[in-house]
Amino acid sequence: MIYIRSILFYLGEALSTIPFFFISMVALPMPPKTRSWMIAGWAKFVTWWLRITCGLKHEVIGLENVPEEPCVFACNHQSTWETITTQTFLPALAWVLKKELFKIPVFGWGLWATRPIAIDRQDRDTARDQVVRQGQEKIKEGRHVLIFPEGTRTAYGQVGFYKKGAAMLARAADADIVPIAHDAGKYWQRNSLWIKPGTIKCIIGPKISISGKRDSEVTEEVKQWILSQNL
16 A cells, blocks of 8 residues: 555656746746745645645644854765655745756756755765755845755665754854754665655754854754754
8 A cells, every 4th residue: 555655746846846846937937935835835746645645744843943143954874755845834944955866857947946045965065065055045034044964865774964054054144053863764765766654753953053063063962953853
């Protein structure tokens, strides 16, 4: 049954990119925050479709910790879930992703219209500079920035290497850094197409001060907070 339900989900997800591609094109001339809100409609549909087809829901704790002013969210990365569903409960977002995703027909074009922070992961130093430079621009637009410090998806129960990009951007933009922990990989694994039913737990933590700390110290604090949630 999981196989059939997962196939139905992917079918609906793929077909939904077509109408939302046109919505993305209409949204292009809109102000950045309005454009993000319009395009996030796709994420809301996919999240609903995920619950209907696969029985996968989510519970969010700590929404009171989301600041009104733009901040840097630092989130662990286990699944495709957090790249989609965080758009449904966080303010207008610009998130960091690999620029190769733009090459995917229809989906990639719509993704480009969201004006995310697109980086070349082949060059780590250049990628970090791109995150800081483009991230400051997004924050000036009034958008929050979502970064996955691990850089790539890490299997549930494992911990990847946390990079300093989120801390560097928060310092450069004089913005707060807010950690997010979740257990999405328990249900939607990184190397599996099959999606298990259940309830993903997502916790948004209090802001982490960067004052008087090195970027490496802030990054370690983010990592330890995420691990301390025991998800």
